[in-house]
Amino acid sequence: MRAWVLLREAGIPFEEISLRFNDDGHIPGIERYSPSGQVPVLVIDGEPVWDSLAICETVAELFPDKHLWPRDARAHRRARSICAEMHAGFRSLRSAMGMNIRSSHPGKGMNPAVRREIDRIAGIWQDCRARSKGEGSMLFGAFGVADAMYAPVATRFVTYAVALPPVAQAYADAVLGLAAVREWVDAARCETEFVRADEPYA
Numbered sequence: 001m002r003a004w005v006l007l008r009e010a011g012i013p014f015e016e017i018s019l020r021f022n023d024d025g026h027i028p029g030i031e032r033y034s035p036s037g038q039v040p041v042l043v044i045d046g047e048p049v050w051d052s053l054a055i056c057e058t059v060a061e062l063f064p065d066k067h068l069w070p071r072d073a074r075a076h077r078r079a080r081s082i083c084a085e086m087h088a089g090f091r092s093l094r095s096a097m098g099m100n101i102r103s104s105h106p107g108k109g110m111n112p113a114v115r116r117e118i119d120r121i122a123g124i125w126q127d128c129r130a131r132s133k134g135e136g137s138m139l140f141g142a143f144g145v146a147d148a149m150y151a152p153v154a155t156r157f158v159t160y161a162v163a164l165p166p167v168a169q170a171y172a173d174a175v176l177g178l179a180a181v182r183e184w185v186d187a188a189r190c191e192t193e194f195v196r197a198d199e200p201y202a
Ligand SMILES: N[C@@H](CCC(=O)N[C@@H](CS)C(=O)NCC(=O)O)C(=O)O
Pocket: 025, 026, 027, 037, 038, 039, 040, 050, 051, 052, 053
């Protein structure tokens, strides 16, 4: 979702190849595209770039005019840090509240470790919005890599009906309102595949 939302929301054309997951979460055919055996992978001039953060970094570099990182150097460093924190962390949340746009599991998956991570995410969002001083509605004002990286968290908070403080909720609503996110969510709701490995609460 992250790489797709970044490209789509930034208006960068790409060809999408959709692969099906097995019940155990593996992806037959992925070896043709991705050395890691995982998605997402972006093939540029026949060469793969894999891992969502690497793809986002690459896209931002290839399209400097899109300003997908904040222009201000200090804000850029903060954006990098919160993206890395998202990418490498929040493991309790990710495992207890797996991403599942099509389903609704209010209250499922909550435990003290997940609660702490949700509070940390809400804190990051509130801090970014406070520093943006009312500019735009995204973490650093205008849409960028950080918003793409946190978009799947916003969909998780809907699936598991996680209550957020008002500023964090306003940001989640803004992300969910992005055209690219709405397009992704609408497409996810139309899916019919059931991947056992991703459905602990079904
Ligand atoms: N850190 C990687 C994680 C990629 C990842 O976990 N991909 C999962 C789907 S979301 C996958 O390809 N699973 C198939 C497998 O591991 O066999 C990223 O952000 O791109």
